[in-house]
Amino acid sequence: MRARHTWPAALAVAAALALTGCSADSSDDQAATSSAGGAPAAEKAAEPGTADRGGPAAADTAAKAPNLQVDQRSIIYTGSITLRVKDVNQDAARVLAIASGAGGFVGSDKRSSGDTTDAAEATIELRVPADKFQSVVDQIAGLGEEEQRSVNTQDVTEEVLDLGARIASQQARVDSGRRLLAQAKNLEDLVMLESELAKREADLASLQAKQKRLADLTALSTITVVLLDPGAPGAPAGDDEPTFLSGLAAGWDALVASLRVLLTIVGALLPWLIALGLPLLLTLWLIRRLRRTPAHPAPQVAPATYGPPAPPVSAPPASPKE
Structure with missing residues (x-):
């Protein structure tokens, strides 16, 4: 009876162990399958086509692409404004203060003081940060009566990007030349490599100088301010007939301008004319004087005559007409 009750229990334990082993094998197979399939999945994620699906590769690709939005473009701003003010010198000092307050400086300052004939005038060139360009122009316009305003922009983004790529390529060529120069073994190669480097x-x-110039023009804008005295001539108010x-x-x-x-x-x-004309005229006068002076003729000796002179020969009389 004890043997009969033991066999069913042993069979149940063996079946449980078999089931446990099968489940472990299946879990191991699934883990191996998942690990084996992870590499192709990673390879697929690294493909260029998967960058459009919003994965990590897409984020890296977007980070490397140049940002060409409006606020990230390289733009050169230049402007000019003409004002008629009451006191040119005082308002010129205010213009300089506005530029200094915006973080800029004065590029040039030309002024003419007024007198009885001419009116006072000032021409000031300012360099201000590009982000303060419009605000500085508006502040200057409030100093007097605005007569003329001009604002120009030049987009040099593509030129800046191209220049950066060319600088990187040229820097690589310079580094390569330096490495080759360090490995030169004879004098001929050394001279040739030094010349090429x-x-x-x-x-x-x-290229770096051009890049620096573009960076200066895009970072600092140029504003030309012309201040006119109330009596200075300006543009006509209208088109008169x-x-x-x-x-x-x-x-x-x-006529006056031509004269x-x-x-x-x-x-x-x-x-x-004085330095060259007077000697020339004197030379011509001497030449003409020498040509007009007559040469001394040789004295003529009359031939000797002997006896009385011969009577003059008269013409024969004319015969009458028949």
């Missing part, structure tokens, strides 16, 4: 370094320096008096005034101005130009040319040529 100097040429590559000169090209690299030229031409009249006789306006035409006469224009003709007189043209000024003519007198300027004569004044410039007069020293040359």
Whole structure:
């Protein structure tokens, strides 16, 4: 009876162990299958086509692409503004203060003080940060009566990117030349490599200078400010119809301008005419004087005559007509 009850228990234990082993094998197979399939999955994720699905590769690819949004583009801003102000010197000082407050500086400052004939005028060139360009122009416009404003932009993003790529390529060529120069074994190779390396370094320096110039133009904008005195001539308010008096005034101005130009040319040529013309005229006068002086003729001796002179021979009388 004890043997009969033992066999069913042993069979149950063996069946349980068999089932446990099968489940372990199946789990191991699944783990192996998943690990084996992980490599192709990773390879597929690394393919270029999978970058569009929003995986990590897509994030890396997007990070390497250049950002060409409006706020990331390289733009050169240049502008000019003409104002009519009450006091040129005081308002010029205010313009300088506005530029200094925006983090800029003065590129040039030309002023003419007014007198009885001319009115005061100032031309100031400012360099201000590009992000403060519009605000500085608006602040300057509030100093007086605005007569003219001009704003120009130049997009040099593609040129900047191309220049950066060329600099990287040229830097690699310079590094390669330096490595080859370090490995030179004879004098001929050394001289040739030094010449080639100097040429590559000169090209690299030229590209870097262009890059620095573009960086300066894009980082700092240029604003030309013209300040006019109330009595200074400016642009006409409207297009007036031409009249006789306006035409006469224009003709007189043209005549005066032409005479000024003519007198300027004569004044410039007069020293040359004196230095070269007087010796030439003196030489011509001497040549004509020598030509007009007659040569002394040789004395003529009359032939000797002996006896009385011969009577003159008279013409025979004319015969009468029949």
